[in-house]
Amino acid sequence: MDKAEGALFPKLPLDQWIESFEDFLTTYLSTLFDVISNVIEFITGNFVSILEMIPALVLVVVVALLAWWLISWKLGLFALIGLGLINNLGYWPETLETVSLVIVSVLISMIIGIPIGIWMSQKATVQSIITPILDFMQTMPAFVYLIPAVVFFSLGMVPGVVATIIFSMPPTVRMANLGIRQVNAELVEAAESFGATTGQRLGKVQIPLAMPTIMAGINQTIMLSLSMVVIASMVGAPGLGVVVYRAVTQVNIGSGFEGGLSLVILAMLLDRFTQGFNKK
Amino acid sequence: MAVVEAKNLSKIFGKNISQSIKMLDQGMTKEEILKKTGNTVGVNRASFSVEEGEIFVIMGLSGSGKSTLVRLINRLIEPSEGSIIIDGKELATLDKKALRQVRRQKLGMVFQQFALFPHRTILQNAAFGLEIQGMDKTEREKRAEESLNMVGLGSYLHQKPGQLSGGMQQRVGLARALANDPKVLLMDEAFSALDPLIRKDMQDELIDIQDSMQKTIIFITHDLDEALRIGDRIALMKDGSIVQIGTPEEILMNPANDYVEKFVEDVDRSKVLTAGHIMKPPETVGLDRGPKVALRQMKEFGVSTIYVVDKKKKLLGYVTAEQADEANKEGKTIEDVMVTDLPTVKADTLLTDLFEPMADQKAPLSVVDDNGRLIGIIVRGSVIGALAGDEQVLNGNGEVNGNG
Numbered sequence A: 001m002d003k004a005e006g007a008l009f010p011k012l013p014l015d016q017w018i019e020s021f022e023d024f025l026t027t028y029l030s031t032l033f034d035v036i037s038n039v040i041e042f043i044t045g046n047f048v049s050i051l052e053m054i055p056a057l058v059l060v061v062v063v064a065l066l067a068w069w070l071i072s073w074k075l076g077l078f079a080l081i082g083l084g085l086i087n088n089l090g091y092w093p094e095t096l097e098t099v100s101l102v103i104v105s106v107l108i109s110m111i112i113g114i115p116i117g118i119w120m121s122q123k124a125t126v127q128s129i130i131t132p133i134l135d136f137m138q139t140m141p142a143f144v145y146l147i148p149a150v151v152f153f154s155l156g157m158v159p160g161v162v163a164t165i166i167f168s169m170p171p172t173v174r175m176a177n178l179g180i181r182q183v184n185a186e187l188v189e190a191a192e193s194f195g196a197t198t199g200q201r202l203g204k205v206q207i208p209l210a211m212p213t214i215m216a217g218i219n220q221t222i223m224l225s226l227s228m229v230v231i232a233s234m235v236g237a238p239g240l241g242v243v244v245y246r247a248v249t250q251v252n253i254g255s256g257f258e259g260g261l262s263l264v265i266l267a268m269l270l271d272r273f274t275q276g277f278n279k280k
Numbered sequence B: 001m002a003v004v005e006a007k008n009l010s011k012i013f014g015k016n017i018s019q020s021i022k023m024l025d026q027g028m029t030k031e032e033i034l035k036k037t038g039n040t041v042g043v044n045r046a047s048f049s050v051e052e053g054e055i056f057v058i059m060g061l062s063g064s065g066k067s068t069l070v071r072l073i074n075r076l077i078e079p080s081e082g083s084i085i086i087d088g089k090e091l092a093t094l095d096k097k098a099l100r101q102v103r104r105q106k107l108g109m110v111f112q113q114f115a116l117f118p119h120r121t122i123l124q125n126a127a128f129g130l131e132i133q134g135m136d137k138t139e140r141e142k143r144a145e146e147s148l149n150m151v152g153l154g155s156y157l158h159q160k161p162g163q164l165s166g167g168m169q170q171r172v173g174l175a176r177a178l179a180n181d182p183k184v185l186l187m188d189e190a191f192s193a194l195d196p197l198i199r200k201d202m203q204d205e206l207i208d209i210q211d212s213m214q215k216t217i218i219f220i221t222h223d224l225d226e227a228l229r230i231g232d233r234i235a236l237m238k239d240g241s242i243v244q245i246g247t248p249e250e251i252l253m254n255p256a257n258d259y260v261e262k263f264v265e266d267v268d269r270s271k272v273l274t275a276g277h278i279m280k281p282p283e284t285v286g287l288d289r290g291p292k293v294a295l296r297q298m299k300e301f302g303v304s305t306i307y308v309v310d311k312k313k314k315l316l317g318y319v320t321a322e323q324a325d326e327a328n329k330e331g332k333t334i335e336d337v338m339v340t341d342l343p344t345v346k347a348d349t350l351l352t353d354l355f356e357p358m359a360d361q362k363a364p365l366s367v368v369d370d371n372g373r374l375i376g377i378i379v380r381g382s383v384i385g386a387l388a389g390d391e392q393v394l395n396g397n398g399e400v401n402g403n404g
Helices: A014-028 A030-053 A056-070 A073-089 A092-122 A124-139 A142-153 A157-168 A170-181 A185-193 A198-235 A240-249 A253-279 B017-025 B030-037 B066-073 B096-106 B122-126 B137-150 B166-179 B196-213 B224-230 B248-253 B258-264 B291-301 B321-330 B355-360 B380-387
Strands: B002-013 B040-051 B055-060 B081-086 B107-110 B184-188 B216-221 B233-238 B241-246 B284-286 B305-309 B315-320 B365-368 B374-378
Touching (some): A030 A142, A073 A092, A092 A170, A092 A253, A124 A157, A142 A198, A157 A198, A170 A198, A185 A198, A198 A240, A198 A253, B002 B017, B002 B216, B017 B030, B040 B066, B040 B081, B040 B216, B055 B066, B055 B224, B066 B216, B122 B137, B122 B166, B166 B196, B216 B224, B233 B248, B233 B258, B241 B258, B284 B291, B305 B374
Parallel strands (some): B055 B216, B055 B233, B107 B184, B284 B305
Antiparallel strands (some): B002 B040, B002 B081, B233 B241, B305 B315, B365 B374
16 A cells, blocks of 8 residues: 555555445435435425515515514614615525525424434433534534535535534534533432433423523524535535625625625524524 | 331442442441542441431531432432332332332422422422322312412412522422422421521421421431431431431430530530429428428438428429428428429420529429429539530439339
């Protein structure tokens, strides 16, 4: 085997191993990937279609009113102006696609992540196995996820969603675990001393009390997925990312700023919404 | 019948526990085991039994293993060795489901920091134990409300725990434990976080509740005064071992070793000991006897006053030697000269309440039972001796020896 220049030993063929593992997966699990792909495609596609059916003006007003009613009049005003601006700049369809991708990714992250977090909180061994996996998921450069996503799910919306889920799920898992573990030990003892089952202890005491922390994790996941759907435009995921990516390749500072600004408005809205819920 | 019985109960925290257990059996101390194995001995072969309706206090300083011991009783902590029997059932070997049943039906627990669920209302907190048993909402809330009424919190049902003061929160904790109608109440430093005045109220209330409901209570505390005040019996712990079990009087006046002795050194004995503990058998003369008999008896016993009783031993008064002598000379009866105005105390009167009547009169205080019969007298020397911790002034168990 070849030795890289200056290397002490012949190079480990790690890249080749990963590639043959990938070959193995694509050969034997392609049906599974097809199913996943179809499900995600179906959900996200419909989500986008439904949002597109609603007239822009109605949607802007509804979101603004919701923000006012649920959080504060200030957020309502911000939503009205911000979304109005996006609409005015002409990025409305892209914004709807991005929102759909984010919401679907976050929902799937929650469905997978929260149970894993709860499981981790109950068993030390599970925690010690999952924590390094989460570290790996979070520190791996986001672009790297795009490669297997493309290999397994080809180009388009689906690999974008899958890469986004992998990249943005860890905070939800971590915070669910942390939130449950942080519940006062005496309260857990109290529940147990009255003869609560594990389910009762979790459902009636630990999860309700961990809710603020779990919500903070979900908030983090939303922010991360928003940044990832932009990157995912490199593999053909639709949305505002496409605007930004195109602007970068054409060195078009004007449309790059417009796309970026739309993303910032979206990010702030989503962040304030979830944080506001948390405070209530 | 013993409701809770612990035999050789041990808890060791750490690895390779069986080796440490062996060391315990060889009589090695907590420190030696820590040095050799790195394991901490939480509880060292504790054995005791708690009778029905008793308040059994487990007392010790922090680190003595008392909180671990109470958690071994409901197996919040798994014992390393030994057996724990609740109401005739061995707990140590039960599977999870059966253990839950015992916890639901027989045991209630009250915590030091109250451990109320902050997201639930007072009523929902009190109903928690019944809720997890699957009782329907109206029934469990009715019972929880009764329980809250009993501790005087009937008007706070829909508040959250954070809105209540510490004393009130602990009442909720007590109501929550009582709502299940458990046979045994475990109280882990339940009043330690409260102000002294509120603590005293809660202690009184606990004694009242115990009187009316006849619960068996295992009470953990680091406060000796509290232990002496509410405990029917006290187990004193040090380094995970129980060093003495006994009534408050036994612990106070008859410490098992230097540690206990040092521990009880500063206790205000006047608030623990009663008239019954220090009274002496009285010298009496029947009303139907003449003054001559009275005089002769005084001479025989070497006393200067003698108590006059009727045939049923009911206390009528006393005569001094001078009075008897005077009656003898002037041909009067005892009845004519005896002093009938004399304060009496009951056998359960605390020493601290004896000082005032004692200051008001010269003759020894007389102790009578509920029917007015004279059962003992108290001389000043006994009171002072008892306060000084002199065991000899005690008559054993608070009863007067019949013929002494």
